[in-house]
Amino acid sequence: MKKVIEASDAVAEAVKLCRVEVCPMYPITPSTHIPERISEFVANGEMNAQIIDVESEHSAASAFIGVVASGSRAFTATSSQGLALMYEILPIISGMRLPGVMAVANRALSAPINIWNDHSDAVSARDQGWIQLYAESSQESLDSIIQGYKISENKNVFMPLMVCFDGFSLTHVFEPVDIPEQKKVDSFLPKFKPLHWLDVKKPMSFGPIGFPDSFMHFKRQQQEAMENSINVIKKANSAFKKSFGRSYGSGLLDLYRMQDAEYAVVAMGTACGTARVAIDVLRKKGKKVGLARVRSLRPFPEKELQSAIKGIRAVAVIDRHISLGQEGPLFTDVRNAIYCNDIPINSYIAGLGGRDITVKHFEKVFTDLEKGKQKGEWLF
Amino acid sequence: MAEKKKKFEQGAVVTEPGSSRKCKTGDWRTFRPVIDQGKCIKCYQCWQVCPDAAIRVDEKTGVVSIDYDYCKGCLICVKQCPVKAIAKEVENK
Amino acid sequence: MALLEIRLHGRGGQGAVTSSQVLAIAAFKDGKYSQAFPNFGVERTGAPVESYVRIDEKPVTLRQHVYDPDCIIVLDSSLIDAVDVTKGLQKNGMVIVNTDKSANDLKKLKGFKVYTINITKIALDVIGKPFVNIAALGAFCALSRQVSLKALDRAIDELFASRGKAAIAELNKKAAKAVYEAAK
Numbered sequence: 001m002k003k004v005i006e007a008s009d010a011v012a013e014a015v016k017l018c019r020v021e022v023c024p025m026y027p028i029t030p031s032t033h034i035p036e037r038i039s040e041f042v043a044n045g046e047m048n049a050q051i052i053d054v055e056s057e058h059s060a061a062s063a064f065i066g067v068v069a070s071g072s073r074a075f076t077a078t079s080s081q082g083l084a085l086m087y088e089i090l091p092i093i094s095g096m097r098l099p100g101v102m103a104v105a106n107r108a109l110s111a112p113i114n115i116w117n118d119h120s121d122a123v124s125a126r127d128q129g130w131i132q133l134y135a136e137s138s139q140e141s142l143d144s145i146i147q148g149y150k151i152s153e154n155k156n157v158f159m160p161l162m163v164c165f166d167g168f169s170l171t172h173v174f175e176p177v178d179i180p181e182q183k184k185v186d187s188f189l190p191k192f193k194p195l196h197w198l199d200v201k202k203p204m205s206f207g208p209i210g211f212p213d214s215f216m217h218f219k220r221q222q223q224e225a226m227e228n229s230i231n232v233i234k235k236a237n238s239a240f241k242k243s244f245g246r247s248y249g250s251g252l253l254d255l256y257r258m259q260d261a262e263y264a265v266v267a268m269g270t271a272c273g274t275a276r277v278a279i280d281v282l283r284k285k286g287k288k289v290g291l292a293r294v295r296s297l298r299p300f301p302e303k304e305l306q307s308a309i310k311g312i313r314a315v316a317v318i319d320r321h322i323s324l325g326q327e328g329p330l331f332t333d334v335r336n337a338i339y340c341n342d343i344p345i346n347s348y349i350a351g352l353g354g355r356d357i358t359v360k361h362f363e364k365v366f367t368d369l370e371k372g373k374q375k376g377e378w379l380f
Numbered sequence: 381m382a383e384k385k386k387k388f389e390q391g392a393v394v395t396e397p398g399s400s401r402k403c404k405t406g407d408w409r410t411f412r413p414v415i416d417q418g419k420c421i422k423c424y425q426c427w428q429v430c431p432d433a434a435i436r437v438d439e440k441t442g443v444v445s446i447d448y449d450y451c452k453g454c455l456i457c458v459k460q461c462p463v464k465a466i467a468k469e470v471e472n473k
Numbered sequence: 474m475a476l477l478e479i480r481l482h483g484r485g486g487q488g489a490v491t492s493s494q495v496l497a498i499a500a501f502k503d504g505k506y507s508q509a510f511p512n513f514g515v516e517r518t519g520a521p522v523e524s525y526v527r528i529d530e531k532p533v534t535l536r537q538h539v540y541d542p543d544c545i546i547v548l549d550s551s552l553i554d555a556v557d558v559t560k561g562l563q564k565n566g567m568v569i570v571n572t573d574k575s576a577n578d579l580k581k582l583k584g585f586k587v588y589t590i591n592i593t594k595i596a597l598d599v600i601g602k603p604f605v606n607i608a609a610l611g612a613f614c615a616l617s618r619q620v621s622l623k624a625l626d627r628a629i630d631e632l633f634a635s636r637g638k639a640a641i642a643e644l645n646k647k648a649a650k651a652v653y654e655a656a657k
Contacts, residue, residue, distance in 0.1 A: 002501075175533065408518065
């Protein structure tokens with residue numbers, strides 16, 4: 001059923017459709033509407049789930065461990081400082097190989113205090129063993145939650161997954177969203193089958209110490225799981241298309257007008273929607289420009305990006321976060337990936353703390369590339 | 381698109397006191413509290429409860445007035461007044 | 474039809490955000506694509522607020538703020554003195570103002586297609602309360618001809634009636650129709 005709703009509503013609908021069993025949540029702007037909507041579903045009897053009112057995001061993430069360890073499907077949502085407070089638990093969830101999905105409504109990290117969108121919260125948590133998908137639209141936010149459980153709960157993966165979608169620029173935007181039928185979701189996403197789970201009839205220990213002789217082995221398993229997830233994400237994306245008629249590029253990388261492009265922009269999230277408009281405008285003027293939208297930051301689609309960039313004259317990367325003292329982390333990843341392509345690549349920092357990213361910004365970036373400008377800048 | 385960096389104080393520190401005075405919050409009001417001086421018994425309970433310190437007391441006369449530059453129209457004073465000397469009026473915008 | 478951008482001006486609590494939401498739903502019911510979003514600020518009762526709607530024949534992927542709208546809807550005419558309501562408005566852009574004054578009286582809006590309607594009066598007559606946010610959309614339907622009154626009715630039903638507020642939906646539909654007739 002198609003309806004005009006917020007991305008927050010869309011995410012909540014997806015959580016309901018995925019038959020999530022337990023949601024430990026601690027609301028924080030701009031993710032607040034998600035727990036609100038899920039609470040309504042549960043209160044109205046539309047969703048058979050347990051909501052745990054926790055006292056902090058740290059507790060929400062901790063409860064997430066308990067839920068998945070006991071063999072149930074878990075969901076939580078947060079933003080910004082909320083995700084930062086979960087930070088201690090993030091690598092524990094992934095290290096214990098507990099699958100599940102968290103929605104991150106991307107918001108800047110303070111200080112100065114700022115409630116608006118950028119990617120600093122999720123991107124700075126990219127190394128903690130969570131698969132990270134960045135959505136561009138409300139529809140993709142919903143679809144990514146459903147795909148997310150499918151990917152995360154795959155036996156070759158068993159890693160937790162974040163669906164990152166832009167705070168305010170999506171969470172509070174109403175637009176048409178196709179809400180899939182429950183039947184279809186049920187056949188796409190079977191019941192969660194944990195490898196191990198806590199059961200009084202069959203006692204087990206979760207979360208023991210890993211001494212130096214074993215720790216690295218466990219980490220290598222996690223890295224292998226992440227590598228495995230590349231194909232699993234692709235398969236989930238194409239299976240999703242078969243069931244629901246929608247897909248997002250390859251699942252990891254989404255290309256727009258790249259086939260004959262000479263200049264390309266690489267970005268994530270809602271800025272890509274605006275980039276598409278800018279590209280259409282420039283194409284009408286005869287400029288051969290395109291977009292490579294990174295949907296999966298972790299795992300990073302290195303090989304795919306290499307082939308997407310083949311034949312391109314110059315690339316610009318738009319980061320909505322900066323690794324202070326270095327550069328935009330997406331830029332670092334993209335430069336690493338296309339190192340062998342040996343083409344100019346510029347780094348642009350934009351859209352921090354809710355600063356608007358506009359069509360004009362993209363026009364400027366493409367002009368820079370065309371003129372052979374060798375250095376990016378901060379886009380105000 | 382380049383922006384001057386000068387005006388941004390390091391760490392977003394506000395280096396001068398009293399800057400909140402510049403933020404006049406009077407235009408937030410939907411309703412306006414109005415004191416009937418004839419009824420006022422100068423108990424100063426309104427002065428005590430006002431969350432915005434927008435109730436003024438004249439040091440010489442002890443007369444109570446409302447600083448409409450900062451009064452947000454929360455009407456706690458109306459509720460608190462023991463002699464109903466403060467009325468609630470619709471703000472004319 | 475090219476992309477149509479609308480900016481609504483209201484005061485916090487007046488329902489400008491709900492209004493933009495209803496308009497986006499209505500446009501969608503008419504077979505168009507739409508997008509509605511508030512100005513993401515610090516909301517508080519009585520303060521000037523803005524919300525935006527985009528309507529297009531094709532999916533709306535543009536995510537930047539609305540800078541040069543085609544149409545402005547002013548729910549509270551006192552805002553004309555408080556904020557620059559025609560900022561960025563296209564040259565032949567349309568302004569719909571809820572006021573008891575005539576277009577000629579609104580000197581600040583000179584040079585634009587200004588339509589004045591006393592929506593507050595209609596709302597008071599029909600609803601019994603000064604709820605102008607949904608009623609004002611009747612004027613947009615009549616003047617822009619981009620969204621039908623029927624679709625607006627269905628949008629109002631979707632938002633209110635489906636949430637057990639059928640009586641509110643009916644009153645708003647009536648008020649929107651009255652404003653539509655007055656604006657025609």
